Amino acid sequence: MRRTVEWSIHLHLYEEDGTTRARAVLDTGTRTLTGQGTARCNPEDVDVPxxxxxxxxxxxxxxLAGQLMRVADRDLESVGAGAPADRRTAYGWSDAMS
Known part of the structure; x- marks a missing residue:
């Protein structure tokens, strides 16, 4: 089966008082997931935005990646397959991960 899809990720960055916040929004066309991240500048360091x-x-x-892996785990379980015991083993591509 051949298939091509395009997923969009929008990354929003906000900075205020030495703190940067990021929001990554993934739109798959059927689902939207949002990841959050924060970084704070140490007051003793040079501020490089x-x-x-x-x-x-x-x-x-x-x-966001962690959420996407949990969604994949649930989807696999729903079709009778379990998540790999070793997260370093990719689904169906174990040789590529060696």
Whole structure:
């Protein structure tokens, strides 16, 4: 079976008083998931906004990825398959993960 889909991720960044907050919104066409991330600049460090953006965005996408994996686990269980015991093993692509 061949299939092509496109999912959209919108990343929103907000900075105020040395704190950067990120919100990553994934739209699959059938579901929307939202990840959150925060980064704070240490008052003793040089304020480089791009670093706060990168940290907050990375954390928001990591949060989003965790949610997406939990959705996949539930979907697999609903069709009679279980989640892998070792999370480092990808579904159906265990050789590619070695």
């Amino acid at each position: 791009e670093i706060g953006d990168e940290l907050a965005a990375g954390r928001a996408m990591d949060h």
